[in-house]
Amino acid sequence: MDAVLTAMVEEKIGPGDRNKLLIQTSKEALRFDYAIALRSPAVALYLALKALNVKPGNAVIISALSPLYYLQVLQDLQLTPLLCDVTHDFPCISREIIENTIAKKDPDLVVCAVVLHHTLGFIPDSEGIAALGFPVIEDISKNCISEKTKGVFCILGLEERDMLTSGGGALLFTMNKKDSSSLRSYAGIAGEYVLPDINSALAIVQFKEFQRNMERRRDIAEIYLQASLRTRHKRFISLNDNDYCNYAFSLVLEAGLKDVIAYARKKDIEIENAFGNTIAGASTAENCPVSNSLVLRTVHFPMYPRLRSGDVERISRLIMTLP
DSSP: OHHHHHHHHTTOOSSSHHHHHHHHHHHHHHOOSEEEEESOHHHHHHHHHHHTTOOTTOEEEEETTSBTHHHHHHHHTTOEEEEEOOOSSOSSOOHHHHHHHHHHSOTTOOEEEEEEEOGGGOOOOHHHHHTTSSOEEEEOTTOOOOSOOOOSEEEEEOSTTSSSOSSSOEEEEESSHHHHHHHHTTTTOOGGGBOOHHHHHHHHHHHHTHHHHHHHHHHHHHHHHHHHTTSSOBOOOOSSGGGOOOOOEEEEOSSOHHHHHHHHHHTTOOOEETTTTBTGGGTOOTTOHHHHHHHTTEEEEOOOTTOOHHHHHHHHHHHHTOO
């Protein structure tokens, strides 16, 4: 709050020095080569795809559990979404799933890119997917701690529900010099696309408090985990448990969402559909039965660094007694 108020008092709320400081701060944390800070993840995805010189009519591989805005960006670029399903145990797409999807596609459809979303903060097999030979754009908005990114471009969303937030916005970056030249062509992009200083100020604080917040997330997740061991509902399994960032604590329910959400409300606790704002959540994911099933059965529990200890205890009791 102090950082944002300082920006307002100085009357420097548009794109300026704090935007540049955010890029430098995030560069030190994420060790990338070059980045631009933009007003939304949608703008970041649009520019990343443009930088790959995609052609109208080409196909882009995405998960059915990707954010809904992906479809709008692809539509604006006249690209065809090629939706991939997931498994019941892991919410990210895999190399095998992509290969199976490609094998079934229209033979005239040319795949030009993969947009790899780190769904719920889980880390997909980026290396295996990149080995397929398609340019990869990695969306690490729900997980900014992975050092295994293989994308030509990476998107770190800074929206309200992302791992780090500036109230809105995104970083678009490249990890190495080889891929940065095309991104540098956007250095002079109009200010209306660039993240304002008032948002940048908030994001800088988020980066500086990141380690402390991660420790708090781990503590909360451990309490929830112990509670979940006493339920019949299942958790997703990470490819490597040590890699999970504790973005969220989710359970795949044996029954539907409505009864569980209603039960939580009686306890004055708000839980929500984990995939409500996804492509499958909008009922547009044909031929993706697992994703569609997970939309109807997966819930998030409140988990953020400033959650009070008493509330953590109440939520853990709720988890233990879920119907």
